[in-house]
Amino acid sequence: MTSEPVTAVEAWRLRRNWKINLLALLAAILLVLFLAALVVGIIVLRRISDNSTPHYADIVEHFKYGSIGAEPSSGIPYAIWKVLPALYPDEFEGRDDYSAFGFLYEEDEAGRRRDLPVGISQRKVRGVEVVWLNCATCHTGTWRAEAGDAAKITAAMPSNNLDFGRFVRMVFRLSTDPRLAPDRLFEVMEEQGIELDALDRLIWRIGVLPIFREGLLQTRASLLPLMDMQPSWGPGRVDTFNPYKLLQFGVEASALTPEERIGVADLPAVFDQRPREGMNLHWDGNNASLSERNLSAAIGAGVTVESVDHEAIERVADWLGDLKPPASPHKPDPSAVERGKVIYMAGCASCHGYQDGDVYVFDGQHIGVVEPIARLGTDRARLDSYTETFRAQQLEKLFAGTPYQFKNFKKTDGYANLPLDGLWLRGPYLHNGSVPTLAALLQAPEQRLKAFVRGMDVLDPDGGFVAPGCAPAEPPAKGYCFDTSLPGNGSGGHAYGVDLPEAEKADLLAYLLTF
Structure with missing residues (x-):
């Protein structure tokens, strides 16, 4: 067919x-x-x-772990934060957390170490969990009555543990280190129990890692040249204003005058803030507005005009307004305290207020007033770091056109007379932390220790924390050797009370230990 x-x-x-x-x-x-x-x-x-922020109903938890808005512009992806100890075991001293840099960890109700340290908050930014700093980073520390005691973590005292400069230098190394390449990073993530599906890996390759490293490179290029011009910050200290000259206003480190390059100072206590409204704030008294001071500090922690969480900051500020420092555990002789109070009231109270039993009295003719550097005689580097040019940029550019625009900053000629509430927790002393104890502050400047160990938290009977002498060329086994001969670290000035007879100094110290 x-x-x-x-x-x-x-x-x-x-x-x-x-x-x-x-x-x-x-x-x-x-x-x-x-x-x-x-x-x-x-x-x-x-x-x-996906953008979301954990909410903490408890105000203390909010202070320690709540976001103030620093993560979107300055943060580290949480997954990277978690694997860095495994990637850089030498930097982390073999530990699996950030305690090597002085970050503090609390335990949860089951007695397990919390995932993030005090002062590190978490927020989801464009679908990625990101962590970075909040107020508690700089304003939470520890103390122990005796060397064998467990450390007491205390909110609102200065951080006496955190070596932020060393931490920042470690973070800067990430920008060029091959260990942060995607394949190696994903491998370590898996070892640490962090699972990424195929889509996550694609997003990380083409988005998360390039954006993170590019931002890190830019920050490193701006800030590292300045840090290389400065002595090491050491624990409990930070450069207050110079970094955001560079990061917010694009100033080159090389354009800073030699006089303004070293603005490193001690981290302050932030107890009982409401009575301070109207006083000259910051070490140099350059602003009398609590709200502007708070926003300025938040910028130092990494927020921007666009990312700042005003509600979160204001919630913390309201709580700190009436937060009292813990009572001093020192038990000086009551009769010595009474004699010391008479000496203090005659020579110190008008500038600093005074302690009356369990209550600190914020009263004095010169409290919160700026004392001219010519009379005070302390190291002037922090004062000189805040310039008239920088002030003009702050007022012109920061939060411009918003209700939060800065308008109260000013250039001063000295350091402010600050209240001394919680004095027992605020060592070392002076604005740059160059005098280890209250007893040392009553010595003539030339008799004060030239180098001593910082970063310790055992209380010294002489006020402040135990701070043995050290040799700068021989780093101590524990802590950091602070050298007062380096620029910005000078321990001179504030010679008040140094000429008192030794018996009267002892009585005055007894009274100061009750603050």
């Missing part, structure tokens, strides 16, 4: 049907691909548009 011949018309129809079927198949494939891409796009979009 033979098949019938195909006519030309039928052959054309077959070819046309074949083409139509092929086009239909291609259209179907394209439609499927489009729908798949659309679904993937929606999933990706949902992931990268």
Whole structure:
């Protein structure tokens, strides 16, 4: 049986049907691909548009772990934060947490170490969990009555543990280190129990890691040259204003005058803030507005005009307004305290207020007033770091056009007379932490220790913390050797009470230990 011949018309129809079927198949494939891409796009979009912040009902938890808005502009992805100890065991002294840099860890209700240290908050930014600093980073420390005691973590006291300069230098090394390449990073993430699916890995490769490293490179290029010009900060100290000259206003470190390059100072206590409204605040008294001081400090922690969480900051500020320091555990002789109070009231109270039993009295003719550097005689580097040029930029640019625009900053000629509440927790003393104990502060400047150990938290019976002498060329086994001969570290000045007879100094010290 033979098949019938195909006519030309039928052959054309077959070819046309074949083409139509092929086009239909291609259209179907394209439609499927489009729908798949659309679904993937929606999933990706949902992931990268997810922004959320944990809420802490308890105000102390909020202070220690709540976000103030620093993560979007300055933070480290949580997954990277978690794996850095494994990637850099030498930097972390073999530990699996950040205590090597002085970060403090609390335990949860089950007695387990908390995931993040005090002062590190977490926020989801464009679908990625990110961590960075909050107020408690600089304003939470520890103390122990005896060397064998467990450390007491105390909110609102100065951080006496955190070596922030060393931590920042470690973070800067990430920007160029090959160990942070995607494949190596993903491998360590898996070892640490952090799971990323195929889509997560794609997002990290093309988005998260390039953006993080690019931002880190820019910050490193701006800030590291300045840090290289300065002596090591050491624990409990930070440069207050110079970093945001560079980061907020784009000033080159090389453009800073030699006089303004070293603005490193001690981290302050932040107890009982409400009575301070209207006093000259910051070490040099350059602002009398608590709200502006708080926003300025938040910028130092990494927030920007766009990312700042005003509500979170104001909630902390309201709590700190009436937060009292813990009572001094020192038990000096009551009769010596009474004699010392008479000496103090005659020579010190008008500048600093005074302690009356369990209550600190914020009263004095010169409290909160700026004492001229020519009379005070302390190291002037922190004062000189705050310049009139910088002040003008603050007032012109920061929060411009908003209700938060700065308008109260001023340039001063000295350091402010500050209240001394919680004095027992605030060692070392002077604005740059250059005098280890209260007893040493009553010595003539030339008799004060030239180098001593910082970063300790055992109370010294002479006020402040145990701070043995040290040799700068020989780092101590524990702590940091603070050298007062280096620029910005001078321990001269504030020679008040140094000429008192030794018996009267002892009585005055007894009274000061009750603050």
